[in-house]
Amino acid sequence: MPNFTLPRPARITRGQKVSAALVATASCAAALAFTAAPSNAETTAADAPAAVKPVSANGLPLTAKDRADDGKKAQQAASSVTAGHLKVTAVEKQGHAAKQAANRSVERKAIAKPKAAPKRYANNLDGWIRESLSIMKAKGIPGSYEGLHRNIMRESAGDPNAVNDWDINAINGVPSKGLLQVIQPTFDTYHVAGTPHKLTDPIANITAAANYAAHRYGSIDNVNSAY
DSSP, X not given: OOXXXXXXXXXXXXXXXXXXXXXXXXXXXXXXXXXXXXXHHHHHHXXXXXXXXXXXXXXXXXXXXXXXXHHHHHHHHHHHHHHHHHHHHHHHHHHHHHHHHHHHHHHHHHHHSOOOOOOOOOSSHHHHHHHHHHHHHHHTOOOOHHHHHHHHHHHTTTXXXXXXXXXXXXXXXXXXXXXXXXXXXXXXXXXXXXXXSOTTOHHHHHHHHHHHHHHHHSSGGGOOSOO
């Protein structure tokens, strides 16, 4: 038999054994990790949040009918707001128009209403007394129709141009004149504004005499003789 000498196996050192063990361990761990880890597609599907579905007031998902009803309600609400605005606007316009119409009515009435014409009195003794009484009332001068008429008839018999040319006043150069026989100085002192500044004017003569009698006797009604 031939004499074969087998080669002696290479000697593995302790360090080489440790390195080989570490490599084997790492490879196993990687294989296990790869096997346990889910694919990218699976991860995405599992981790992705579920889609948020709209729900109705009772917590149930909205149906197509619910969405249609909600749309109609929104349109109705918008229409209601628009209609309300239009109503308010219409009311405001009506109020403004009514106010303008009322103002125009007042203006027309003011324009159309004629001014009261001054009262006219007869150009006679009755008219002179009545007109004088109207002025006396406005000026706060007391006196009555009867008091004026009585003294006029005694002094001048109703003649506005009557002149006394014989008494002491006539002798002194200031004769009494007019319906109530007034001298010029007395007339000038007690003349009533708004009447003619003429001694023999019937209205001016009566009101001046009544004003004088009011200051001296309290009223022409208290005069029953020469004054």
